[in-house]
Amino acid sequence: MWGSNAREAHPIFFHHLLKGVHNGARLYAVDPRRTASAAWADVWLGIDVGADIAVANAVGREIIAHDLHNAEFIARATTGFEAYAAAMQPYTLDYAEQISGVPAEVIGGLARDYATAGTAQLCWTLGITEHRSATDNVLALINLALLTGHVGRWGSGLVPIRGQNNVQGGGDMGALPDKLPGFQSVEDDELRGKFEAQWGAPVPPDKGWHLSLMFEAMDRGDLRALYIIGENPAQAEADAAHARERLAGLDFMVVQDIFLTRTAQMADVVFPAAAAWAETEGTVTNSERRVQRVRKALDPPGEARDDIAIVSALAKRMGHDWGYPTAEELWDELRSLSPMHAGMSYRRLEALRGLQWPCRDEEDPGSPFLHGRLWAEDPAERGRPAPFTPVEWIPPADELTTEYPLRLTTGRRLDSYNTGVQSGGYSSPRRHGESLDLDPEDAAALGVEDGDRVRVISRRGSVEAPVRLVRGLRPGLAFMTPHFPDDVDVNSLTIDVWDPKSGTAEFKATAVRVEKVG
Amino acid sequence: MTIELRIDGVPIEVEDGATVLDALQLAGLDTPTLCYGPNLTPVNACRVCMVEVEGSRTLVPACSRPAEPDMVVSTNTDRVRHSRRLVLEFLASSVDLSVAPGVGAWLDEYGAEPSRFGADRATVGQPVKVQDDLYIRDYAKCILCYKCVEACGVDAQNTFAISVAGRGFEATISTEFDVALPDSACVYCGNCIGVCPTGALMFKTEFDMRENGTWDEDRQTVTETICSFCGVGCSLELFVQDNRIVKVLSPLDHDVTDGHLCIKGRFGWEHIQ
Numbered sequence: 001m002w003g004s005n006a007r008e009a010h011p012i013f014f015h016h017l018l019k020g021v022h023n024g025a026r027l028y029a030v031d032p033r034r035t036a037s038a039a040w041a042d043v044w045l046g047i048d049v050g051a052d053i054a055v056a057n058a059v060g061r062e063i064i065a066h067d068l069h070n071a072e073f074i075a076r077a078t079t080g081f082e083a084y085a086a087a088m089q090p091y092t093l094d095y096a097e098q099i100s101g102v103p104a105e106v107i108g109g110l111a112r113d114y115a116t117a118g119t120a121q122l123c124w125t126l127g128i129t130e131h132r133s134a135t136d137n138v139l140a141l142i143n144l145a146l147l148t149g150h151v152g153r154w155g156s157g158l159v160p161i162r163g164q165n166n167v168q169g170g171g172d173m174g175a176l177p178d179k180l181p182g183f184q185s186v187e188d189d190e191l192r193g194k195f196e197a198q199w200g201a202p203v204p205p206d207k208g209w210h211l212s213l214m215f216e217a218m219d220r221g222d223l224r225a226l227y228i229i230g231e232n233p234a235q236a237e238a239d240a241a242h243a244r245e246r247l248a249g250l251d252f253m254v255v256q257d258i259f260l261t262r263t264a265q266m267a268d269v270v271f272p273a274a275a276a277w278a279e280t281e282g283t284v285t286n287s288e289r290r291v292q293r294v295r296k297a298l299d300p301p302g303e304a305r306d307d308i309a310i311v312s313a314l315a316k317r318m319g320h321d322w323g324y325p326t327a328e329e330l331w332d333e334l335r336s337l338s339p340m341h342a343g344m345s346y347r348r349l350e351a352l353r354g355l356q357w358p359c360r361d362e363e364d365p366g367s368p369f370l371h372g373r374l375w376a377e378d379p380a381e382r383g384r385p386a387p388f389t390p391v392e393w394i395p396p397a398d399e400l401t402t403e404y405p406l407r408l409t410t411g412r413r414l415d416s417y418n419t420g421v422q423s424g425g426y427s428s429p430r431r432h433g434e435s436l437d438l439d440p441e442d443a444a445a446l447g448v449e450d451g452d453r454v455r456v457i458s459r460r461g462s463v464e465a466p467v468r469l470v471r472g473l474r475p476g477l478a479f480m481t482p483h484f485p486d487d488v489d490v491n492s493l494t495i496d497v498w499d500p501k502s503g504t505a506e507f508k509a510t511a512v513r514v515e516k517v518g
Numbered sequence: 519m520t521i522e523l524r525i526d527g528v529p530i531e532v533e534d535g536a537t538v539l540d541a542l543q544l545a546g547l548d549t550p551t552l553c554y555g556p557n558l559t560p561v562n563a564c565r566v567c568m569v570e571v572e573g574s575r576t577l578v579p580a581c582s583r584p585a586e587p588d589m590v591v592s593t594n595t596d597r598v599r600h601s602r603r604l605v606l607e608f609l610a611s612s613v614d615l616s617v618a619p620g621v622g623a624w625l626d627e628y629g630a631e632p633s634r635f636g637a638d639r640a641t642v643g644q645p646v647k648v649q650d651d652l653y654i655r656d657y658a659k660c661i662l663c664y665k666c667v668e669a670c671g672v673d674a675q676n677t678f679a680i681s682v683a684g685r686g687f688e689a690t691i692s693t694e695f696d697v698a699l700p701d702s703a704c705v706y707c708g709n710c711i712g713v714c715p716t717g718a719l720m721f722k723t724e725f726d727m728r729e730n731g732t733w734d735e736d737r738q739t740v741t742e743t744i745c746s747f748c749g750v751g752c753s754l755e756l757f758v759q760d761n762r763i764v765k766v767l768s769p770l771d772h773d774v775t776d777g778h779l780c781i782k783g784r785f786g787w788e789h790i791q
Contacts, residue, residue, distance in 0.1 A: 010750050012774065018672075040676075162749030277744060278743055295741050297741035353753065417747050421789070422786065426789070428781060428785070429700040430706060
C-alpha cells in the first residue's frame with residue numbers, strides 16, 4: 001500500500017486485502033501517517049510527504065544491486081533497462097533515508113521482500129497522485145513492477161484504487177481532454193471519423209484542456225463559460241479561494257447537481273439532477289474496470305431529472321432533437337463505438353453482475369487483469385514492450401521554512417467523502433467535524449491542547465479549527481480533511497501547483513504554521 | 519471433482535469441499551439455520567441444522583460438516599425432528615424470535631411449543647439499546663449465534679468491537695467493558711446487522727417504523743444498484759417503502775462485497791431522502 005489509507009477510504013477493498021494478510025501475505029504500508037491501514041502492516045514506512053520517488057528509486061537500485069530483478073522478463077518484455085539502472089545509481093538507501101526519513105534498512109527490506117515474493121501488488125491512491133510529480137510517482141512504481149515482473153499475472157500487478165464510484169467510467173467514456181470513449185484518441189482521424197459518422201456531426205480534432213488548464217484559461221479570458229456536472233470545484237479545488245475568484249469571473253456558468261452546492265450557488269443556471277446511483281438507470285465502472293448496473297429505486301424529488309433527460313432537453317433547445325434515449329440505448333451506441341466495451345450488453349451485465357473491460361464480444365468473459373500479453377511466448381502476441389521510464393525526485397513545491405514549518409497533508413476519513421455533499425446528509429456517530437490533527441510533540445511545542453482552537457495559516461489562506469491530538473502522525477506532520485468546507489475551508493490552504501502531465505494539484509503537501517486563537 | 523452422497527435415500531452430487539448443508543440445499547430440502555451464513559465461517563452455535571449421519575454416534579451440524587463420498591444423511595428421522603423441535607423450543611422460549619425470518623414456519627413444522635415451559639420461564643428480556651441514529655441492539659431477540667461477532671472479526675470487518683461477555687442467561691454480546699456503542703471501537707459498518715438472523719440488530723429506520731406500525735414488507739421494493747461513494751463498486755440492495763430508503767443490504771453472493779459494506783454504503787443515503 002503506497003500512499004493509500006484504504007482501510008478508511010476503500011473499506012471493502014481492505015476486507016479482501018485482510019483476507020490475504022490472514023493467509024500470510026506480507027503487507028508494507030508507505031505513508032507519512034501511521035493510518036488505520038498502516039496499523040495492519042508488517043512494516044510501516046513513515047515517509048516524509050513527497051519523498052516517494054526517492055524511496056521507489058532506492059528500492060529499484062537495491063533490487064538491481066542484489067541481482068533480484070527478473071532478467072528474463074526484462075529482456076523479453078521491456079525496454080530501457082540499462083538507462084534505468086544507470087539513472088538509479090545515485091539513489092542509495094542512505095540517500096533515500098536522508099530525503100524520506102525512512103531508515104535505510106527498512107527500504108532495503110521492502111526491496112528484497114517485493115522482489116522475492118511469488119506474487120506482489122503495488123496499490124496506491126492519492127498519496128501518490130496528488131503531487132506535482134504525480135505522473136512521475138506512478139512511473140517510479142511502474143518501474144518496480146517491470147523490474148520484478150510483478151505485472152500481468154494473476155495476483156501480481158499495479159493497482160491504482162479509484163476514489164470515486166465512477167471516476168474510472170468517466171475516463172473510459174471520454175471525459176478526458178484528448179480521448180473519445182474507449183480511450184480512442186481524438187487526434188486520430190480514423191477513430192474520430194467513426195464517431196463523426198455515428199453522430200452525424202464533426203468532432204473537434206484537437207485535444208482540449210484538463211481541469212487545471214481550464215482554470216488557467218479562465219485567467220486569460222480564453223474560457224468564459226462553463227457547464228459543470230456533478231462537481232463542486234468552488235470547494236474541491238486546491239487554493240479554493242483563488243478557484244472561486246476564477247469561477248466568479250466567468251461570463252456564464254451552468255451547474256447540474258443533486259444539491260445547491262457552493263459551486264451551484266455561484267451559477268447563472270442550475271439544473272437540478274437526479275441522484276444517478278439510486279434515481280436513474282445506467283452503469284458505473286469501478287476500480288477493477290468492472291462495469292456495473294445502477295438502477296432506479298426512487299423517484300427523484302421535485303423537478304430533478306436524470307442527466308440524460310437534462311442533456312437531451314438542452315440539445316433540443318439548441319436545435320438538435322435527439323429524442324429521449326434510454327440509458328441502455330446510449331450504452332448500446334457506446335458499445336458500437338468502443339471495442340473494449342463491445343461485449344457488455346445490459347443482459348450480460350445484469351446476469352454476471354458486471355464485466356471487466358476489455359470485453360470485446362458477447363463470448364468474451366472480460367479481463368480480470370491487464371498486461372498479460374507481456375508474458376506471451378509469441379513476440380507478435382507480446383506486442384510492444386513496456387518501457388522503463390527513469391524519473392527524478394523533486395521536493396514538494398510548497399517549501400517548509402521557519403515561517404511555515406509544518407507539513408499539512410489532507411485525506412479522507414471513514415465516514416465522510418470529499419466535500420461532504422453526499423456524506424453530510426447522514427448522522428455518523430463517529431464524526432467529530434473538522435479538526436487540525438497534530439502530533440502531541442508539536443502540540444506541546446505550540447502550547448496547545450486537545451480541543452484548543454487554532455489558526456492554520458498557509459501562503460494562500462488561513463482557517464480556524466480545533467486541535468485534535470492523534471497517534472499516527474509524526475512531529476512536523478499535520479492532517480486535515482476536505483469534508484466540511486462550509487465550516488473549515490481547508491482547500492483555501494492548499495496549493496494549486498500541479499503536475500504538468502496529469503494536471504493534478506499538490507493537495508498532499510502544504511506548508512503551514514499554527515497559531516493559538518485567543 | 520465431485521462427491522456423491524445419499525440424502526434421505528436420494529443420491530446427490532456436490533463439489534468437493536461442499537458441506538452437508540450445501541447438499542441439503544441442492545436437494546431442495548428446507549433446513550432450519552440460524553447461526554449459519556454463506557459469507558461466514560461456521561461456528562456451530564445454534565444446533566438447529568442437525569442431521570443424522572450413518573456411523574456417527576451423535577447428530578452432526580449440517581452447516582459445518584464437510585460432505586464425504588458415500589455419506590448417508592437422514593434429515594427426517596424422529597431423532598432429527600426431536601432435536602430440532604427441542605432446540606427451537608429452548609431458543610423461542612427464552613428469546614423473542616417474533617421477527618426472525620423463517621422461525622415461525624420452523625416452529626410449526628417441528629411442532630415446537632415454546633410456551634410449554636410456562637409463563638414464568640427465564641428469558642433474556644432486557645431494554646433495547648438505542649445509542650445513535652443508525653442502528654439499535656435489542657438483546658431480548660439475541661440467540662448468541664456469534665454471527666455479528668464473526669462479521670465484526672476476521673470474517674469481514676476485522677474491527678473486533680464486540681464479543682460475548684458473561685455466562686448463562688447473563689451472557690450477551692457486548693462492546694469492550696460494555697461501553698456505549700459510539701464510545702466503543704465500532705466503526706458502524708453495520709455488517710453485524712447484515713448477518714443478524716433474529717432482528718436483534720436492526721436499522722434505526724426499521725426499528726422506528728416497527729415501533730410506530732408503519733413497517734410493511736409487502737409494500738417494499740428491493741433494487742440492486744451500486745454505491746455512490748468510493749471506487750470499489752459495492753453492490754447495494756436498497757429496500758424502499760413509499761419512495762424512501764428504509765434499509766440497505768448487499769447480496770451475500772456478490773464478488774465485490776460478500777454481503778458486507780462500510781458505514782457510507784450502508785447508512786450514507788440520507789442525502790437523497
